[in-house]
Amino acid sequence: MAVLIIVCFAFLLYGLYSKISNTEILPNNEANIYSLKLEKSEKIEEIKIIDENNLLAVISDDDQTILIIYNLKQNKVVSRIGR
Numbered sequence: 441m442a443v444l445i446i447v448c449f450a451f452l453l454y455g456l457y458s459k460i461s462n463t464e465i466l467p468n469n470e471a472n473i474y475s476l477k478l479e480k481s482e483k484i485e486e487i488k489i490i491d492e493n494n495l496l497a498v499i500s501d502d503d504q505t506i507l508i509i510y511n512l513k514q515n516k517v518v519s520r521i522g523r
Contacts, residue, residue, distance in 0.1 A: 476508055
């Protein structure tokens with residue numbers, strides 16, 4: 441029984457280590473950098489997925505709200521609507 445407890449404890453420690461450590465390597469530089477080019481006073485309030493290529497970001501400035509549609513394939517802002 442003691443051996444089984446020790447083996448289970450070892451698997452538990454290994455599982456925690458594999459969750460905590462970031463050893464996954466992305467092939468072919470698949471890590472992309474996305475930028476909404478926000479001003480210092482602007483902050484992201486919410487992000488929603490429109491479809492597989494587009495995101496809707498709700499940006500809040502001091503007194504106005506801005507909606508940004510960002511295309512992930514083209515890595516650019518498609519539309520920027522302020523209100």
